[in-house]
Amino acid sequence: MNLSELKFIIAVAKEKNFRRAADKCFVSQPALSLAIKKLENELNIIIFERSRTEVKITPVGEKIIDQAIIILDEVSKLKDLSSAGQEQLNIPLKIGLIYSVAPYLLPLIIPILRKSTPNMPLDVEENITKNLEKSLKSGTIDAAVIALPFNIPGVENIPLYDEEFNVVVPSNHIWAEKKVIDAKSLSNEKVLLLNNEHCFSNQVIEACPELSKKSEILQGNSLETIRNMVASNLGISVLPKTATAQNYTNPLVKIIPFKSPVPFRRIAIAYRKSTVRMEAIENFAVALKKIKTSSIKIF
DSSP, rough: HHHHHHHHHHHHHHHHHHHHHHHHHTTTTHHHHHHHHOOOOHEEEEEEESSSSOEEHHHHHHHEEEEEEEEHHHHHHHHHHHHSSSOOSSEEEEEEEETTHHHHHHHHHHOOOOOOOOOEEEEEEEEEEHHHHHHHTTTSSEEEEEEEEOTTTEEOOOOEEEEEEEEEETTTTTTOOOBBBBBBGGGGEEEEEEOTTTTTHHHHHHHHGGGGGOEEEEEESSSHHHHHHTTTSSSSEEETTTTHSOOOOOTEEEEBBBSSSOOOOEEEEEEETHHHHHHHHHHHHHHHHHOOOOOOOEE
């Protein structure tokens, strides 16, 4: 048994596919399959049930994978401890960000970090919340920028900023000349939101409860796709303010603020309680406070 074999079974459990897991681990599929079979033979168990169409984790396999995650996390801590003996701000910070934050926050904070900590580059993973949770637990990343609530055992949060929502409508929409929009009126419109894998859709529905009564909510895979769907006159949408404020101009859409009380979300940085990268994580939070933008309300 070795660490590579443990990494392989975790990758297969995450991807539910041997080929994709091999790609993620930068090995060939036969090499990955052979290593996992070797581990199963050594432990005298079956971790995965394989078929042509799917990969299922056996009950005992679930326990093995959970323990493998713990082992790799402890190994990661050893590496972090050795790094902590060095200058924390001289090594990369592995950070995850949800899709609805990453493209808008990174251009703002990276220039600041380049000046304050030029030797601490960001090693970025963009993903949905549930996958960032797994990466955080397994030690693949040091911290994650997510939307609250994010109540995970063994994980702490530092609130970073509040971000209001805006309404985006086609330029020929009846609302295009409005100064503000009442959240309750959204239930009468064809609304475009991210698909259910993205936490942002849930945040919008929680902030605008009337939407939960709608039978028809069209879905897209990214905020940029949603914005283009609005431009094509397919419907209206709700976007975070940063997605509409950074030098964004499109004559086919109109951005309108909400009527008070304005729906918003709270963004935080999450990290394991056992982290040894606290100095680096706090430095990230401090750098964010230097951002000059009206799109977010920084703490």
